[in-house]
Amino acid sequence: MSNGSFAIRPLPAVRLPAAVEEAMHWKSSAEGIACYVAGGTLLRTQWEGDTVPLPQQIVSLQGIRAMHGIRLEDGVLSIGAMTSLAECCRSPLVAASAPLLAEAARRIGAPSIRTTATLGGNIASGIGDSIPALLVSQAQLEWHTEDGTVRIAIEDWLETVRQGTHRQGAILQRVFIPVPSGDEVTLFRKIGRREAFTPSLVSVAFMGRPAGSEGWSSVYAAAGGGSGIAMRLARSEALLLKGITNLSLLARTVKDEFITFTDAFAAAEYRAMTAGNLLAAELYKHISHD
Structure with a gap:
């Protein structure tokens, strides 16, 4: 601000390439900061919040x-x-x-x-x-x-x-x-801070192919949420593949292996515990329905 008024930031130049090669050319040859933009919904919030600098050039991918x-x-x-x-x-x-x-x-x-x-x-x-x-x-x-x-x-x-x-x-x-075979059990669950548009506190996904009584022939599980990078839950997958049906143990294993983060809304331990409880609860629904 200067003399009681807000400083006006210049708007970035916008390029509209028709091919990926052209897009890469515009970004690599730009002076100053340049970035690719797809829908731009996340970038707009980052620019408005000054968490990411506003670029001098935007390369829109919409026309490719x-x-x-x-x-x-x-x-x-x-x-x-x-x-x-x-x-x-x-x-x-x-x-x-x-x-x-x-x-x-x-x-x-x-x-x-x-x-x-x-x-x-x-x-x-x-x-x-x-x-x-x-x-x-x-x-x-x-x-x-x-x-x-x-x-x-x-x-x-x-x-x-x-x-x-x-x-x-x-x-x-x-x-x-x-494309899955169709025999798989699948689930995706997300816990947020409110019902509508909000970054998730925790999200979990699961895909497994049942094999016999409460066993699995293949298992894939993952967790993410918020500003953390999602990850496969390899130890938890191995537990299920061994035929272990103790869901309390599964919840603890997810909590121990899920690498997440603390921010102003939730501690890392809380996120990890929530991910474990969420996955265990959803798998319990599957077991109890069989």
Whole structure:
């Protein structure tokens, strides 16, 4: 502020490329700070809150046709990164072939947010609520890099985010999700601070194939939430695969292995305990219904 008035920040220049190569060119050749923008819902809150600096140049990915659309190819669901969360919610293909993603998308934000926010933006943030669902669905991400197109499992990509070794200039083009057989037990649950649009305190996802009396032939479990990076719960998965049905032990195991964080709203221990109790409670519903 100066002389009682607010300083006016200059608006960033906006580029509208038609191809990923053009988008990478504009970002790499920009003077000052430049960033890619998909739906921009998270970035706008970060800019308004001054948690992320306003760039001098925005490279919008909206006009890149190859990054749009949902299709089924050889038993794998392919979703363009610029597909909105609302499209994921209402798509019959997503509902039938990736039910966990459909459920997670319905739980993200308010309807107006889901209309604008994209699946790619939710993933590229590294903290989106779709990520636990995609982790247990064994999704793969297709990135366009300076060295060409690279496909990587979302779990491996998240590890590069944790290590700070992910490629900053890469563009997420498409998401690939293997279609489950239909025999799996699936669940996605999110605990937030209020009913409507809010970052989650905790979100958990699960996919498992039952095998006999209370046993499992395959198990995938993940947890995330808030500003933390989601993770697979390998120790908890191993517990279930061994046929152990003590859900109190499962809840404690999740609590012990889930690496999360403390902020102004919740302590890390509380988040981890909530994730464990949530997963155990939902699996109890499955066991009690069988």
